[in-house]
Amino acid sequence: AIDESNRMPGANTINFNIPGNGPHVINVSDVESDDRVFTISDTSGPTVINGYSQPGSAPNTNATVSNAVIKIHIKGPRTANPSVRNYRSIDGFRVFSGGNAFRGLAFTHLRRSIWISGSNAHHNIVAGTFIGTDPAGQNWYPAITALEPWDEDGGAFGIWITDSAHHNRIGGTVPADRSIISGNANDGGGGTGEGTDYNQFIGLLVGLSPDGTRRAQNGSDGLD
Secondary structure (H helix, E strand, O other): OHHHHHHOOOOEEEOOOOOOOOOEEEEOOOOOOOOEEEEEOOOOOOEEEEHHHOOOOEOOOOOOOOOOEOOEEEEOOOOOOOOOOOOOOOEEEEEOOOOOEEEOOEEEOOOEEEEEEOOOOEOOEEEOOEEOEOOOOOEOOOOHHHHHHHOOOOOOEEEEEEOOOEOOEEEOOOHHHOOEEOOOOOOOEEEEOOOOOOOEEEOOEEOEOOOOOOEOOOOOOOEO
8 A cells, every 4th residue: 555655646545444353463574675664755745544544443532641542553573582683673664755644553563663764754743653562552672671682783763753854743732643652672762863853742652651650661762
């Protein structure tokens, strides 16, 4: 669907209707030719990936924490066992274009869940999404203190904004847009590079479970 969206001019929306109660796990496999699987690059119009279209899901309505019901879990091949390195790090989404939106998704086991990169990557939105926890709010890498021995390539970031990407928004001011950035083995989110400006992280829970009752810390900085 993402490949078709990149080829089709104009705006596109990707909805879900997977049979069963879920949550439904989309396993992201390793590929030899590249370390990125989902690349969003259509500059003719935005792509919206709407996890809340999956039956049974629902955005958050709580004013202070998150009661969102997420049914789409995007899971990479990384293992939480520091002694097992039979999978290399791969990214989830790498975004090169503008105006795209990601809603109602959970990301785990990836090097960077969402990587927004380049000057054409502007006014993207990541809202109502769990970055680093599964749909139940469990962080995938509990042994965070063992970061350095296994994560030699600096992986397991949540959201990363680089290379002059600008005016992107993570979270939002209304409850439905609240995102969770927790349980990542490295930084939960951040940005770097000249021109990487005017990006906003708003109304988030960082380092906590979605219900706000449990520590689900990121292994390095919450936001860097």
